[in-house]
Structure formats: structure tokens, C-alpha cells
Amino acid sequence: MKHSSLEDYEKVQAVLAYLYENWRDQPSLEDLAAPVGMTADQLQHLFTRWAGLTPKAFLQALTLDHARAMLKDSATILETSYEVGMSGPGRLHDLFVTHEGMSPGAYKSKGSGLTINYGFHPSPFGLAVVMVTPHGLCGMGFCDEGGQAAALYDLQRRWPNAHYMEDSAQTAPYAARIFAPDKWRDGQPLRITFIGSDFEIRVWESLLKIPMGRAVSYGDLATSIQKPKAARAVGAAVGRNPISFVVPCHRVMGKSGDITGYHWGLTRKRAILGWEAGQLAG
Template identity: 50%
Template sequence: MDDQSYHYHVMRRALDLIDAADGPLSLDDLAAQMQMSPAHFQRLFSAWVGVSPKRYQQYLTLGHAKTLLHDRFTTLETAQNVGLSGTGRLHDLFLRWEAMSPGEFARKGDGLTIRYAFTDSPFGEALTMATERGICGMAFTQETGRDAALDDMTARWPNADFIEDPGVIAPLAQASFTQKGEAALHLLGTPLQIKVWEALLQIPSGHVTTYSEIAQSIGNPLAVRAVGTAVGRNPISYLIPCHRALRKSGALGGYHWGLPVKRTMLAWESARADAG
């Protein structure tokens, strides 16, 4: 387990303690319950997010989503040109993406070779998949386990050939999480899904939007339910940031790989935005 994944597990344990507590936990309490010295615990948190454990607790609360909607709501322009290809920027990682043709989608992966591997990430173990044209899948196993995550992802392209290949996939995953270099994405979805996923790519790190705003941006304001379904079917979690889509009420909504992972992603990005 590398440092980033270890830090995630520390954060996850802290999140569970915070959720179970009646009120804020002191640095001493958190450190003691995780069998660490306060100084060591403080260093781990500060190194990971650039803020103190006390400040970070605020990002992990359920109310943080409402704060994000109030302070960092992203309005997606209705008139934006949402095509089937484009370029975008996520953090310092440059993304380029390409959508499959309707014929490719209809063949459900027939003729495609998809390589995959399980690697560490800041949010626990990740399953990353790629075709020769780019990353086509990313999932997180913390809540579901390896087998369920792999079954879920492979079922999306039932006619594809799958090869476990850490040698090819691990560098792609590492570049994605360290935000260095350029990552190519291969979007495998319906035209509506691809429009929704491209809209998600317009949301800056540390910011959020709503399902209704996404529906408006793709020119179909009444399709909120369909947008929610498309967000949930996003096969490339984190890189296509479906975790940044919230309900108008400020509720987190769903997250395919578990709400604790979504909350940690939002907290991680928000803390970095504030620290920067």
C-alpha cells in the first residue's frame, strides 16, 4: 500500500469516527482512537490536504455539500457546444477524450481488448481499465470489494476481451492520480450519456453543480432523472467527476462506489482548493 492509499484509509477511519460522534472530535481524541500520537496524526492530515484535522472535519460533514452549493456552484452554460469530442482540464492533468461510434456501442465491446488492473489511489483501491485508445473505466473497491467492482465494469461491455495487465495499466492509473502528464479517455456510452459526461468535465476541481444544471446545459432541462441515471452510469469515476454533481437541496445524491468515497473526494478537492 502506498502513502496515498494509506492516507485514504486513515481518512476513512476518521470519517467513521466523526459520523459516529455526537459532536466534533478533538485532535487528541481522534489520534487516540486511531492509536497514533497527536503529532503524527496531525502531520499525516496536513501532508495529505494542507489543513489541520480540525479544519478537515468540517469538509467531511454532511453540511459541506450545502456549503459547496452556496459558495462554489458552477453554472454550466446552456449554450455550450456539447459535441462528441473535445478537450478539458482536470486539476493539472490534461485530458483528451474520444467517444465511440454508435456502431461500436451497439456491438457491446465486440472486437475490443480491454486491459485492467487494481492499483492504489488516494481513495482506496482503484480498478482502472483501458482500450488502446485510452482509459475506459475506473472504479473503487472500498465499499463493493474487488469481485463486485470487476463484475460491474466488465458487464458494461459483455462482448469485449478482458486482460489483466498491471504493466500497462499501472502507469496510466498513477498519472491519473498524481495529475501529471496527459490522459486519454475512451468514452463508451450512449449519445445522451456522453453529453452528460462531457458536461461533468466542465466542473472545476473544488466546485460542484446540480443534476438540474447539467440537464439545462445539455439543452434538455426536463431530463433531470435521465441525467441522474447517466451520471450514475459514468464508467470513468473521478476523472469524469460525477462526484461533483449534487441535488438542489444540497444532499449528496447517490454515488455508484459508495457515498463515503464521494464525500472523501469532495473533501479532498475542497481542502486543496482552499490550501492553494
């Protein structure tokens, strides 16, 4: 697979945004390509390079029908497999991670006494901001066009009392691994650290059980943590997932298969879902 660049994502994003603005008009390949200054042919090329799928197949992966298929048996998916306990393995089919909760105090004190290193790295979904503690990855988010400071602040404000230091030498190895599917199964599991409330951590642990190519509903998630009526609260907790992509909150959708919200933008959620479909196909 050829490597895909930041510029690729920006074009893909623009195409997807345009598509969902104008879906009523049934835009053709040419219609989609024109606004980003491409020919239909170039667009074809872009998608296959970036996602490993043709535009047609890529879009196919984002239809309601496809979403419903991903939701099939979603309740059982969360129960299957071994327990993902307080330091168990997760992520059955792709990136293996181990996680641990941050020391109880660290959350309550909003990160005081904690040193967090951060860095910016290119990813298939735009520039990513990556945060690590000595215990592992604790945060990851995405920048929209020129919004580096905003993306950084979005993560920092979750633990406002932590001490932050830019140090991309610390974060680079994480970024390199996370976005290279061929490295997902290599060696040690990826270490991540959850800093959040009990409830949030329970929800985020559940997210780790959703394999690539599958999806669950907010209600399923609620049931899986023994709170079948808490779908709405679960939605809020999912929305506060600090480790975007690695903790696959993009694999949660409405019961009907509707792709609802995403903290880093609905377009990005669609892009990730489509890109993952490409990884599976390839």
C-alpha cells in the same frame, strides 16, 4: 508534499465513516482518533500528510456552507468556456483530457470485439482498478477493503462482451498520471473513451466542464444538455459514469448542497472532495 499511502486512506475512510455515524455527538479529535487506534496528534498528522489540510480545515471543506459556495454560479460554469465537443478538451483547471465516443456499434454490442486491458493500482482513495483500450482510458473504479474482484466485475459487467486481459503495464502510466496532481498539466492531454448511450455520453461530457473546487446540481446538468426537466434521469446517468474521479461525478450534488449518492460510496465522495480542497489550498 509527502506521498500518501493506501493505509492512510483506509484510516481516513474509517474516520470519516465514524464521523458521519456519530455526528450528533459532536465528536472531538480524540473521539475520532480512538476507533482507529490513533492519538489526536497522529490524526492531525495523518490528515495533513494525506490531504494537505488539517482535520479542521478538511472537515470545513465538507460542510453544507462550503458545498453551497461550490454550487455558486454552477449553471454558468457549464456554459462558460469553449464547447466540449466530440473530441474537445475538457477539465479547465486541472487534468486536461480529450475524449471520443466509442464506435457506435461497440456500445450496442456491449463491447464485443473490444479488447480491454486492466490493472490495479494504489491511489489516494484506495486501490483503483483501471481499464484502457487502444483509444484511451475507458474505465476506473475503486476497491473497498478486499473487494478487488467486486470492483473489477462492477466495471466488466458494463461491457460484458469485451475481451478482458490483466496487463498493469498498460494501465500503470494512466494511474501514475491521474493521481499525481503535479503531472496534470504535463504534455499531452489524457485520452479517454466513453462507451455508453447517447444520453449518458452527453451527461459525462458535461461533467468534464466542472472545474476542481466547483460543483453543480443535477438540475443544472439537465439544463446544460437542453433537458431542464431530466434531473432525475441525469442522476441515473451520472451514477453510471464509468471513469470515476477522472470524470468528476463527485462534483455533482443536490441543489441544496446536500452530498447525495456515489457509486463507490458516499464516504469516498466526501474523501475526494476534501482531498481536492487540499490540492487547491496547496
